[in-house]
Amino acid sequence: MNQIQAQVSRARRRLMLQQFGRVASWSLFACLMIALIAFAVPKIWALSLDISVWNLAWLIGSLSVGLLAALVWTLWRGPSPTEAATEIDRRFSLRERLSSSLSMSEEDRESTAGQALVADAERRAAQLAIGDRFQLQPARLGLLPLVPIAMLAILIFIPNATRENEADASATLAARQEAEQVKKSAQILKRKIQAARDQAKEKGLTDAEDLFNKLEKKVDKVIKRENVDRKQAMIALNDLKKSLQERRQKLGTPDQMRKSLSNLSEMEKGPADRVAKSLQQGDFGEAQKAIKDLAQKMRDGKLSEADKKQLQDQIQQMKDKIEEAAKKHEQAKQDLQREIDKAKSEGRQADADKLQEKLNKMQAQQDQIDRMKQMAEGLGEASEAMKNGDSEAAAEAMESIADELGEMQQEMDELEELDQAMDELSQAKDQMRCQQCQGEGCQNCQGMGNQFGQQPGNGNGLGRGQGQGERPEAEDDTNTYETQVRGTPQKGRGIIAGVAGGQNKRGVTRAELQETVRGALSEESDPVENQSLPRTEREHAQQYLDLLREGK
Incomplete structure (x- = not known):
């Protein structure tokens, strides 16, 4: 049994060394790959320790852990x-002599057959060359740890990251994330502009449709720009908003029209009550x-003589009141112009500039006043035709007024589309600045949502009823882009370098310069005569x- 146990122990050691080599190849590979990641960390982030x-x-550590x-x-x-003895029997074709000898009990081993089996196994074991069949040869698997070792050798020659490189990488990543956020917001804005354009097309608002097409092209430029930042996108959106404001200013506001037609409530009762009420409320579609x-009742003869008389009186009253409103507007413009001239002659340029701004706003409403005059002329023609008993001519005059009101209603619809587009532009800017949704749109940048607050009652939205929570901040109409530039104060204190001669004069402040520039932009100032100069x-x-007169 001594010879058997010696050979089995020798074979078992070799088997364990082979298994250790295989397992060590995989464990060292895994641990060295983890070490490779650790080696790469200082190449990406700057560490405040000895690299x-x-x-x-x-x-x-990785080598120790892998071997252990x-x-x-x-x-x-x-x-x-027993497993080692079985492997010896298999490799030397001993027909389980050694494994059977080891697995026998003590009683079986004392028997005649057992002693014969052990003796035969001893004789065969003494002749075995374990080293020939259990050779310790390197396998290809042993080359596996060399892969991360080679990568580690290459990684050593790569310079480590510094604070400056880390800051540059962080800035690049932040710029990329900012560009993605801007593009997401711009894509959402583009879809909204497309919806507004389709809606304008359905309503027949050709000018609004063309404007939305131009806006869509400008938004496309922002989306297709590769390295767009938030500031550039804000400037582009401000340009879009400026285009909308110019168109809106050209159309005017319905508030001025409603204010001018507010005196229609004092009319006498009659068939045109619905017309007067609609005009007073600014609902030109209903008035049309x-x-x-x-006009159709007039043409079909469905109005009695009393109704015709009341209608004629109401039309004449509407004509007079509309003309009166137009005259008041012209008189107000003339009064403002006189005040401007007076302020300029007295040297009050700042007051003149403020009055000029009011005059410019009133002049921007001139298109609406001209439409009111045209409506008054049409009403006069209808009144005159009814006075002469010409129902057909009166009906035609009223239909022309209806067409004029239809155009005015289209302008009001276009105003609503423009207002909605301006709100969407403001929302897009909020999304570009939002840090919670990264441009996707959330409650923080869009309010608490409209889905809960459009019906009366308690809700979280922006509709009627009792609400709760934060509301979106109303954007001021300033045409400015808010930013912050941090100064770089220098060290030390101010030192008087010298004294300059001459008289002391009061300087010109920045506010005075701005007022002067705004006044010059609104309207060029007239030359002021007889201005008093200092001595x-x-x-x-x-x-x-004197020198000029003497020819010198």
């Missing part, structure tokens, strides 16, 4: 003596329908004129 110590610690893991696994799952109905300047001017 050589960092790398050496990870290298030694392979050793523990081999001792735990290595072959037993009402006038068309009256020194009068003497200088007089000396210049």
Whole structure:
């Protein structure tokens, strides 16, 4: 049995060494790959420690852990003596002589057959060359740890990251995320503009449709730009908003029209009550329908003589009141112009600039006043035709007024589309600045949502009823882009370098310069005559004129 146990122990050691080599190849590969990641960390992020110590610690630690893991696994799952004997029987074709000898009980081994089996196994074991059949040869699997070692060798020559490189990388990543957020918001805005364009096309608003097409092209430029930042996108959106504001200013506001027609409530009762009420409320579409109905009744002869008389009186009253409103507007413009001239003559340029701004706003409403005058002329023609008993001519005049009201209603619809587009532009800018949704749109940048607050009652939205929570901030109409430029104050204190001679004069403040520029942009100032000059300047001017007269 001594010879058998010696050969089995020799074979078992070799089997365990082979298993240890296989397991160590995989464990070292895994641990060295983890060390490779640790080696790469200083190349990406700047670390405030000794990098050589960092790398050496990870290298030694990974090798130690890999070898220790392979050793523990081999001792735990290595072959037993019986398994080693079975492997010897298989490799030397001993027909289980050694494994049977080891597995026999003590009683079986004392029997005649058992002693014969053990003796035969001893004789055969003495002749075995374990080293020939259990050779320790390197396998290809042993080359596996060389892969991360080669990568580690290459990684050593790559320079480590510094604070400056890390800052540049962070800035690049932030710029990329900012560009993605801007593009997401721009894509959402583009879809909204397309919906507004389709809606304008359905309503027959050709000018609004063309404007939305131009806006869509400008938004496309923002989306297709590769390295777009938030500031550039904000400037582009401000340009879009400026285009919308110019168109809106050209159309005017319905508030002025409603204010001008507010005196229609004092009219006498009659068939045109619906027309007067609609005009007073600024609902030109409803007024158009009402006038068309009256024109059709006039043509069909469905109005009695009393109704015709009341209708004629109402039309005449509407004509007079509309003309009165137009005259008040013209008179207000003339009064403002006189106040401007007076302020300029008295040297009050700031007051003149403020009055000029009011005058410019009133002049922007001139298109609506002209439409009111045309409506008054049409009403006069209808009244005159009814007075002469010409129902057909009166109906035609009223239909022309209805067409004019239809155009005015289209302008009001276009105003609503423009207002909605401006709101969407403001929302897009909020989405570009939002840090919670990254441009996708959320409650923070869009309010609490419209889906809960459009019906009366308690809700979280923006509709009627009692609400709760934050509301979106109303954007001021300033045409400005908010930003912050941090100064770089220098060290030390101010030192007087010298004294300059001459008279002390009051300087010009920035506010005065801005007021002067705004006044010049609104309207060029008229030359002021007989302006009083200081004594020194009068003497200088007089000396210049004397020399000029003497030919010097």
